[in-house]
Amino acid sequence: MKKRTGFDTMSPYLYPFYICRHPKDGFLELKANKKGSPTIVVITVALWLFVELFYRAATGFDMNQFNADDMSLLRTAVVTVAMFLMVCISNWCICTLMEGKGKLLDICVVGANALVPYIFVRFLTTILSWVFTGDEQVFLNYAVIVAELWGVLIAFSGLQEIHEYTFLKTIYAIGLTIVCLIIMFFIVLMLLILFEQLYFFITTVVFELRYG
């Protein structure tokens, strides 16, 4: 017998808020009814990018640890969008090998939903940083830490649900995901260096042919 939740009548754009508060039920519903939507994933990640930029640019001067002159959309996008994609892909790589039931889209949905509390709290604390001062900054930092832990919990229970893992196996899978992430970083870095060398080689050859 299916448990009755508010999910059926809910607007899909409110799913993340529901999942925030009921991670286990929310993901069960999401999986059972195939309601994970790529649109919401894209919107959430875009919002994350926006909030990160907002945080870097608009935090009150006395609490802002970033230099406004060093703001870079590309760098921020790398630490948000690229990071999100890499984490999702590495988890997908590991969990398909470990007989997880989740698809790549499911993993992305879990990741996006885990980001929601962080996005929300980061946005609020950035606005509150215009009002709070010096010593009160601690409260803002605590709020962000709580949001991050909450996000970790959501991600954990979400992964457990979609892959149909036990508790211990989820931990194991997350550990392997981190290892996979490091390997991916290494490969990306190596590729970048190799392509840079290749690019240099080709430009040199072209240069020699033209002017040599």
Add this chain to the structure above:
Amino acid sequence: MRKTIVCLLAFVLVLTSFSVAVSAAQPDRTYTYEEDTPVPSTNAYQVMTIIDEALMGTTRLKDARDIFVDNSDRVFIMDSGNCRVVVLDENYKCIKELKEFKYGEEILTLKEGAQGVFFRESNQRLYIADTENNRVIVCDLDGNVSKVYEKPVDELLDPSVAFKPKKIIVDNMGIMYVTSGNINTGALLIDSGGSFLGFYGTNKLKETAAMKAERMWRNIMKQAVTAETFQPVEFNNIFWSEDRFVYTVSPLVESVVSSVSKLNALGTNVFPQAIDLFTLQKTRKLNSMVLNDITVDNEGAITIIDGNSGHLFQYDEGCNLLAVFGGRGYQQGLFLQPVALESDSKNRLLVLDTGKNTVTVMEQTFYGEMIRSANYLYNQGLYYESIEPWMEVLRMNANYTQAYVGLGKAYVSLGEYEKAMEYFELGKNPDGYGEAKALLRDEIIRRNFALVAAVVVIAMFAILGWDSISKVSSKLYWRFKK
């Protein structure tokens, strides 16, 4: 066409041939440090005159070691190479040349390498550190010696160590503070009777990482821990200021707690914040500095000279860097081997350069006066009064961060918090910004209490009633979809 070009060229040629060579102005090399990054600044000092043998009307200086300026701007130069003390009047003309000193029947002369000179106003006596003869000579301006101080006899003083007086200051009680070349436990206090009173202002030490490592190594190897590694360093120079504080400079060594100190009567450093040139040297990877002298002028500005690079570092009373100027070179305003520094009653700086064998007199520029007076007013807490000088400073040098901070404080005191926040942000001062923000917040809340309270209450209800809000919005969504 060609004709016009030829005409134009000829015109330019005529014009250039009439141009007059500009006099060799000093190079614009003044700068300040902002979080250890050098920032160019307008010149705070400019060369007023150079005291050389022609101006003095006497023979050329040779290996001069010390300089002193008294309250009526007479200049005393310890001309060690020529074994004399040159006395100049306020126009830098030589009025006396002291070579021979009458001590009863005896005639005393200085030995080459005498290091220090001091003139005490109250009894009009000249104190000369005759280093190589191991004595201090006290005489009047005619060379009549009233007393000669040899090494005092005391249990604390090792009799095998020679007395090499280098720099002398004399306090209001007539007690001499003598730094000696091979005594590193501070300045020797000698009273007018010649008896030893104790040591003054020994440099405090801290254990550096290298020392710790060495001690550990010695412990492991079962070697004795030698005392040499923990010895303090002697003062490079010592300065007596009118407000009865003693300023000292010591070599920049990691183990010395403060290489620049302002000592009170107990010999304790009372600087409000450290002048940490060692860290600056390390972080900026500068050539090693040799702090040769320190001076404090009438307005309390502290100037330190680095003998190696020829730079003068000027700080205000609160140890905030005002300007760094000078440098190494042959031009006016640069130095080859500056060894001593004094300031006179008009806040000019006299820099004795043994490389050039001259004394450079530098006077404040308008900009220098402005930063000085603005900082002075600021330190006194007269923020409102300091607005005008700060504005003047910013007009001449928009890079001077301290000016923005000063303006920020001024506007806080006027209650214009938003303007203050703007200036604190420009001055990169988060603390001041936070202060102004808190005040602004309090004011806004006080003024619009009803609105703020309403917003808070609505927010609380919104959080509590989230479920109903989500239901309503979902209904709206589905209706819209249909």
